[in-house]
Amino acid sequence: MSVTESPLTKGSYDPVAWNFKLIAQHTLDGFGGMGEGMSIQIAPDGRRIIWLAHESAPKNFTAVDVSDPRKPKVVCQTDLPQAYMRSNSLEITDQVMAVAYQCQKINQKPAGFELFDISKPENPKSIAFVDCSGPHSRGVHQLWFTDGEYVHMAAGAADFEPTHPNDDQCYRCFDVRNPSKPVEVGRWWLPGTRKGDNEPPPARHQKPALDKGNRAHNTNVYPQRPDRLYLAYLDAGMFIMDISDKSKPKPISRFDNSPPYTGFTHTVVPLFDRGLVIMTDESTNDNATDWPKLIWILDARDETNLVPISTCPLPNPEDYKTRGGRFGAHNIHENTPRPTSWQSDQIVLGTFFNGGLRAYDISNAYQPKEVATFVPPGPAMSKYASIQLNDVFVDEREIVYTVDRFSGGLYILEMDF
């Protein structure tokens, strides 16, 4: 099979496929700009469908039949109602899918999240839409829905006015046990980021161009500790939260690498058996001007005192910063607590934009070691000449799915290590 290549500046870098074997690529019928929502459904008829959120309009989400990973087939692709919307995030539990909607500006609509019945993948049916729009809200940026009961999200709200416009999204939790009537049960924000707080607003510790906000991002909850929320909070670092009372989330600990680093804490994944936490930054600026953006390994044996012990090594940014687009960390495979997700506390897979997809052996947590690399050619019709791999998911068959942010669509790989 062939991998589509960009006609721009061909040969500007050597593609790499080391210990990953590409088994298929699908450009999703010309709409290959993908976001950070990747989740697998086993449909009632037995088909394995991966649902993918698009990075921006016009498309909302695409469902791809990957029962045979060598022959992916689009079975459904939907549109967003407005060009200023993006979905970018979705999750599935059984036959219910939650999709996030964020707008480009505050006060735009529709903004919030929607629940779908996807028991017939070709024809997703809306069950409920929750409006999170407001005079200071852009909607929902990210959500987490793995237990069928609660949707945890990074979202604005009609009644949340931030003290700084960049700090417009907090952590919100909705009870969806009656999926047709979701009910908000809890909320938390960094003290000082909401108008009316007693605490002063937090300091802006970045250069203005790098000030992305003190706001929620990934909101991960795992069945091993359903009373814990692993909350990434962009320029405020990460928090481990006590959510035993969902109406009153309380911080237990915080780790913030910035300054001197450049903020944008993106994802936090606990490795419970090992007493570790994996934390990622997101690179948000082109040409590595926000370098370094890394995957961090933290000693979390004492969850009240997180200690960084290593980072996953990356190549010299000098070799990547001129390839176009971003270079640095972003998403990792999150050990999503679903039967259709691979679980590993030995291997971390992460996407690095033009740095491609890399796998790390963290069996020695003090010395993560890169064991596989996939940097495909820049895809055709992309904004950039280089690849911009945006997210990764591994299913329980150990098949790897990774997506390009602009046009490359879905890449399906096998691990060979």
Added chain:
Amino acid sequence: MLDLFPSRDAGPFGRRQKHARGGRVPVTVITGFLGAGKTTLLQHFLRTPEGRGTAVIVNEFGEVGIDDALIRDCSDQTALIGNGCVCCVVRSDLQNALRKMVIDRERGEIPPFVRIVIETSGLADPGPILQTFATDRSLGSEFFVDVAVTVVDAATGLDTLGWSSESRKQVILADRIILSKTDLAEPDAMPPLRARLRELNSLAEIVMADEGKVDPHCFIESAGDGERSAFVAEAEHSDGITSFVLTEDRPVNWSAFTRTMETLIALRGADLLRAKGFLDVEGCRGPVLVQFVQHLPHPPVELAAWPEGKRGTRIVFITRNITETEVRALFDAVRNLILVS
């Protein structure tokens, strides 16, 4: 070493791996007597899709007599030679050359190679090269010798094996033997050559080259992680070389195994030419691959699954003047002593 962050998914030997190499860079060692045709076969391999992204290290001593079209005398420089391949000639320090290749790759100064081929001198004993990856912790964590290939000239090989102890050693340690120049050999020379090769190495796969070309998978497919399909009878021949297979149906006590091998190595390490195979270790889910080259053990690796689902200890020994009976007796004695203690 105390592991502060143990994982239930890891065994006593660390992460269970899909194959013995894990994430390390695969290494192919090509050896063969002077003029056997190593370079010609390598040249063809490097031009195939399977050869793309290969870094070649030519380990030469003395005069370099190599086809300029393939490999220039580049001393410590690494040269691009097409199809994403690079090459350097190393006269002295193979370990430094390997380390430099890794660093140059990280720096983006050479293309990202996916394998290394080490072409040895025609007079080389491949043993020390194989040992390099066991002795050097940093190299052993980066590289894994997938296969040792020996090229034998079909026309002159039988004669060479008669008088050259280096050529015999090259055959003894091979995982795969390629017979080159088969078009130049007399047809009736092949059976005695094959018989002699089998005397020296009853396990290696023997492959015929055709006009300087051979299936490129010969250079990249591993030797099978110690699993052999043919029954190996104890065979003794000139030089006192013996090969035999130890099997065990019951799970093996790891302490007993290591103590036995330590004793064997301490007493007769130089004569333990090679030992390689799978162990069914007590408390482990998957097979544990062990490998010894003379007195040097390679780090053991647990695999995720038993090949073809068949569980059981099977280790191939190639020894000089050490019999199977002696090795079995040593294993039994140590095991019995440990059981009593």
